[in-house]
Amino acid sequence: MATSRSECEQQEAQPTSAPPTSTTQLLWQRQANGDAGHETSTTTATTSTSNGKVATAATINSSGTFMKLKTYLLALRPWSLSASLMPTLLGSALAYRSQWAAEFSMLTFFLTAFTVTAVHCAGNVVNTYFDFIKGIDKQKADDRTLVDHILTKDEVVSLGAILYMAGCGGFVLLAVLSPAKMEHLALIYFGGLSSSFLYTGGIGFKYIALGDLVILVLFGPISVLFAFMSQTGHVDWTTMGYAIPLALNTEAILHSNNTRDAESDGKAGIVTLAILIGRTASHVLYALLLFTPYSLFFIFGFKYSLWFLLPLTTLPQAFQIEKRFRNEQTMHMVPKQTAKLNFFFGILYIVACCCAHQLPTFVWRKH
Template identity: 30%
Template sequence: MSSTALSSSPSPFSVFMLAIRPRTLPASLSPVILGTALVEPADFNWLVGLCALGVALFLQIAVNLANDYFDAKSGVDGEDRLGPVRVTQANFATPGSVARGVVLFVCLAVACGIVLVLHTGWPLLVAGGFCVLATLAYSGGPFPLASHALGELTVLVFFGWVAVMGSYYVHTQQLSLLSFWLATSLGFLLAAIMLVNNLRDIKSDRAAGKITLAVLLGDSGSRLLYLTLVLLAALAHMVAFGFASPSLSVLQMFVPLLVCMPHAIACCRDARRLQGKNLNRLLATTAMLGLIYACATALLHLSLR
């Protein structure tokens, strides 16, 4: 084998990193950070917090691997793919090894979830079951959610409401209006990540018969929806602190929005002009916007104690 062929073959670690798509992982970290920050010190449990983070992180990786596997199997990922390299489609990994990776990370998430169920109670088992089902049904099964224009809604539900409110619930065994509205705000930003992904892939998805929200709305409509999601996130934030937590001053309420504003403006500007592979940059910066918002809001809440 030539040295050129050797150098072009990525190492197992590189293949693993390509498969799990690290740039998307802030989408699983952000809601846990935000939900946990709402917990009062007397209710906080380190083991519970780490397990909640583990569930979110491992399920996110499982989703990424499942997308890699099912999109290659269905023919959605072709040679003209504009997104990051998919290891199955690029023949860097066998379909069987990627499928085993899905099973491994689902099992790791379930292991963390069992700890949470033992701490919180059996009702959490129902939510956990739906999370695992959504992980597998997102791009696989008889009704793939991602192929029926439900990707953004799935993100809002599971990475917004379930992840933020769930991270709060496992410590307190309670839900709150504040956690709901903050989950909604962050969920809109995380849904925007999915929208960018689908905007980039409009042509290939349409050719493969994959119906996404971006395919239905078209290029211009998808870009307008991105701006709308960012605006809705800001409005949900103001509802959260304006009604669910009315003791805050107006200045305090706007601190996280002011922190996010430069990055949000840059993202919205890019959403209007970037095309093709350049949308991969917007994918990463939108994920970072969600993380910045989650951290800024978490720090605001912690500072008020």
């Protein structure tokens, strides 16, 4: 039977199996390379073709956005954040146990934690940027953000600026809500913010063997005092005594990192404490930083409250990490493992401070 002209035109107008679009090809290529990952949501819209179901551009954009956010998150070095969170929690716990406990505010607590964490993350980003600019982070570097072009230098700079602005925003709200005098809070906050930048930017304390001192003070006494004062509105210098175990443990994280990178740092022309004292003395110093807090807890436990023996449960893990520190083959794992230890160690210490019937006293406490 003869087919009408209109029917022929309809047949010609019917779509044939089109080759995959360039977007689809990109997705297939990512799947072949393992980059698309299983994290992409299976509920996104799909389009049926003669070759089967393929993800639409919306799927790819969603996956790309998720991966980008994940990249930004990893650039913040979240594994290191216990170094700032633990002193903040400790200062807040001491405020809760103080004579000004009636003024304790959960909103103030969350604002304090947010502000301190934002500044810490910004400092990590600044560290990433300047280590790369100065040629310290190379192919064997632990931080791959700029080395592998995961983020561009402009993206890292923008991320750091956003984090510093977020920290300042949190501080403004904190200053409004806190009973502390704004000038007192501002002195500590902007001192900490400046130190986080100058650690590698500007003066570059890290590059002239002063980085250990900065970290020891900033992520110990200063953070504890800031959190305590934000809650109570009062300055109690004895809080710095409580910060000593956390400060030593946090410094162990940095020292293990600098000891691991001593060779590459030396070739880059910078000076760290680990380079100055050498490998053997670095091992002795790391052991002192790691185990001295346990000696303090042993004394606190028998003199004040058995609750202070609780952090001693992490001692076996500390011995394992110290053993890895002495082995060149396992040395690269030590900084992150020390940070993990710092988290559990700190949590147990804070629990002890909250539950103990009597807290340690220091000779300079006013009666």
